[in-house]
């Protein structure tokens with residue numbers, strides 16, 4: 001059973017519509033069922049699923065209030081992708097692409113969209129292939145627990161060049177990741193402390209320019 005206090009704390013921090021709450025509840029139920037056979041989140045985080053994963057994902061929406069089209073890279077068990085899809089279902093014309101190369105996780109994400117009615121589409125493929133074949137511009141690209149920042153910038157650069165804002169959920173090592181990333185990229189960025197507490201933050205990136213083609217060989 002999810003902890004009711006944890007859920008109440010998450011929803012107090014990040015209020016959502018009644019319809020979105022029902023979608024999120026359906027998603028949490030499904031995730032807990034699949035978690036018994038497939039590792040979707042660290043088992044130690046299950047008691048704080050709502051604050052640790054759902055509220056963490058929801059905080060991105062206020063940083064891209066006008067975005068309608070999203071792409072979530074390396075969606076895994078659905079953070080932030082499925083959570084955002086649940087909210088976007090309330091917004092006419094809004095949607096999110098969920099990019100995931102692991103077949104089991106992609107199957108889980110499809111089922112999560114089906115039972116929640118979330119506004120999204122699963123792309124079971126490698127991120128580089130997805131980005132290279134992306135013909136329609138996206139307004140916002142997201143990623144969480146996917147790769148070091150310099151690599152995320154490599155993944156997202158074509159989308160940001162076409163006008164997307166990138167929002168990366170990051171942990172406490174963000175300063176060293178930024179230092180490493182600036183060896184390869186000139187970036188226009190802002191750091192937002194996590195609204196869910198802890199040492200995490202959101203790195204918002206609105207410009208990415210490759211510094212030196214030879215040096216970025218390993219950055220994507």
Ligand SMILES: C[S@@+](CC[C@H](N)C(=O)[O-])C[C@H]1O[C@@H](n2cnc3c(N)ncnc32)[C@H](O)[C@@H]1O
Nearest residue numbers: 074075076077079100101102125126127144145
């Ligand atoms: C550590 S998990 C994080 C999942 C989720 N974003 C979260 O925060 O819970 C990273 C996910 O990215 C996927 N992934 C890693 N590299 C990828 C790539 N190049 N293309 C597509 N998916 C990738 C992995 O299969 C995995 O499910």
